[in-house]
Amino acid sequence: MKTLEKVNYKGFIWPIIVGIVLWCLTPIRPSGLSPQAWEMFAVFVATIVGCITKPLPIGGTTLVGLVVTVLVGLAPMKDVVNDKGVVVNQGVLSSFGNSAAWLIAMAFIMAHGISKTGLGNRIAYWMIEKFGKKSLGIGYAITGLEVILGALIPSNSARTGGVVWPVVESVAKEGYDSKPNDPSRKKIGAYIDFTAFHANILSTALFVTGAAPNMVAQQMAAQQHYEISWAGWFFAAIIPVAVCAVIVPWIIYKMYPPEIKETPDAKKWADERLKKMGPMSKPEKIMTAVFCMSLVMWVLSGFFKIPQFDATFIAFLAVSILLITGVLTMEDALKETGAWNILIWLSILMFMASKLISYGFISWFAKLVQSGLHGISWGIVLAVLVLLMFYTHYFFASGTAHMTALYLPFLSVAVATGAPLGLSAMLLAFTGAFNASTTHYANGPASILATTGYVKQGEWWKMNFVLGLVYLVIFGTIGTLWMKVIGVW
Structure with a gap:
């Protein structure tokens, strides 16, 4: 007699709770954000939580997240084009061309x-x-x-x-x-x-x-x-x-x-x-x-x-x-x-991250940082920006998308507060390289080596958290001093 495959239904509890709570906060969302931007954020965060609690293997979890994205009207199945043939709304099927x-x-x-x-x-x-x-x-x-x-x-x-x-x-x-x-x-x-x-x-x-x-x-x-x-x-x-x-x-x-x-x-x-x-x-x-x-x-x-x-x-x-x-x-x-x-889960996560960008969530976040750091010394501003560049990578499955979304806004904020251009440019760029020390979906190599069966997901997150601090300290201190020596700033 055939039986149903085992599903970790308890693993759905936290993604559903987080997603519903964030979704219900849409009417009181921060000013400057469209309803679609906040709703996309809610679906994305719920999907990431699901990748952690693992109700299904990560491919199945992200596929459910993609279905929810379509059901709530945040993305169509196919690209929507205008009369001139220009894509005005990217469909979910395009994600599999990543x-x-x-x-x-x-x-x-x-x-x-x-x-x-x-x-x-x-x-x-x-x-x-x-x-x-x-x-x-x-x-x-x-x-x-x-x-x-x-x-x-x-x-x-x-x-x-x-x-x-x-x-x-x-x-x-x-x-x-x-x-x-x-x-x-x-x-x-x-x-x-x-x-x-x-x-x-x-x-x-x-x-x-x-x-x-x-x-x-x-x-x-x-x-x-x-x-x-x-x-x-x-x-x-x-x-x-x-x-x-x-x-x-x-x-x-x-x-x-x-x-x-x-x-x-x-x-x-x-x-x-x-x-x-x-x-x-x-x-x-x-x-x-x-x-x-x-x-x-x-x-x-x-x-x-x-x-x-x-x-x-x-x-x-x-x-x-x-x-x-x-x-x-x-x-x-x-x-x-x-x-x-x-191919399935990385494509889906990168598609969701691109929707956060297109709906303006990321640009809103960058402006929020700029206004919040006004009047603070450039050293503290640059340190905060590096930390944000590092830890916001938990919301990205693509280093390229992350860098595209935040690098220029953050560099502009740093320079506007008086931080040296060369030091700011290089520290933020280096952070875009070592911020892969966050999640199992942080970049392509993480997607490969975290899924081989040698390192458990919990071990991956815990050890990467520690090594992320190591990178922040070494590049933030030794790297900064070295760039002073060679005249970068």
């Missing part, structure tokens, strides 16, 4: 190819051979790998999904039999999974081409007549990022210690595994070639604005080649459920 979500999905499928061919195992064995005497050493190795890739690949999601995650998975599973959604995850998999995420934050913060939000900040700073060059960003970031690269893996190691601390026989074991694998197989060679091609094209996409070099298109191209050459089958792609799950 390029960042598709990039992550394709990166997951590419990662399946790296695992299926054995290339990931080969890389993992090599890493264990070189750095595997201690688990902390593997953490530093992954951090170094990410930092190097940050200069080459202008998409933080592509770096994590296409390169780093397959290595982490192979090291954990094949190297130490540490499996996701299993007590063995604590052997080492959970530690290096979480370390890989923070390594991505550091690689993003080090280069202006490290991720799309950085380049948004660069363009918006220019509107305030401050030019951020590649070298200028790099030299401003190098010291705070270097300090973080040394202490963050160690903090994670102490806060979230792996059960396996030392593996004195790791080199011998890895050597034996590499010998057993023998020479690279044909699928491995094709996977390596496609992987290298993707790397080169991702690098070039940071310098040439050619449609065919779009990061998402490159991921589609790589997957197509893997299918044509027989490295992957369509069944392999369809079985990669993590890719399709992320």
Whole structure:
């Protein structure tokens, strides 16, 4: 006899309460906000609470939130266009055309190819051979790998999904039999999974081409007549990022210690595994070639604005080649459920965040901050703005959307109160990189690494809260002093 699937109905209680309470406050909403803006805020907050209480898996929770958005009239199903063919109201179906979500999905499928061919195992064995005497050493190795890739690949999601995650998975599973959604995850998999995420934050913060939000900040700073060059960003970031690269893996190691601390026989074991694998197989060679091609094209996409070099298109191209050459089958792609799950929930959350912007909630919030900080010294104003830039990311599933909405208003507020332009521009830009240390939906890499089964959602939020404070202190003190030394302000 068939039975119904298990649903955590208790998990619906808090999202419903929060949503209804906020919705009922619409008549007494703050002045300057339209009813639609406040109602969208209510639905969005209720959905985020649902992602925390988890009445359904996050894909199902966000899908319910999307249905509510349509039912209450805050968004149509299809785009509404005027007589001139211009979209005047974005429909929910358009959310599933989000390029960042598709990039992550394709990166997951590419990662399946790296695992299926054995290339990931080969890389993992090599890493264990070189750095595997201690688990902390593997953490530093992954951090170094990410930092190097940050200069080459202008998409933080592509770096994590296409390169780093397959290595982490192979090291954990094949190297130490540490499996996701299993007590063995604590052997080492959970530690290096979480370390890989923070390594991505550091690689993003080090280069202006490290991720799309950085380049948004660069363009918006220019509107305030401050030019951020590649070298200028790099030299401003190098010291705070270097300090973080040394202490963050160690903090994670102490806060979230792996059960396996030392593996004195790791080199011998890895050597034996590499010998057993023998020479690279044909699928491995094709996977390596496609992987290298993707790397080169991702690098070039940071310098040439050619449609065919779009990061998402490159991921589609790589997957197509893997299918044509027989490295992957369509069944392999369809079985990669993590890719399709992320495509659903990340697309929906980013759509909701875009509605908050289009209904004017974010612009109202920026003006509120500006008026509330009038007459206060610039140092306090800038500190408050950095904190707001960081903690408001709990309401965003996209760093690009967050930076687009708040960077220029916040920079304008800081400069208007007398804060140095260069310091304000760089601190707010760096905050847009490390504010990913908030939620499991904070950006693409978070969406990938928080859903692998190695780190539980509660652990992710708690540890990120601590490390968020670490970033705020290091960039706010060491970063500020360093930028004074090199003449940024």
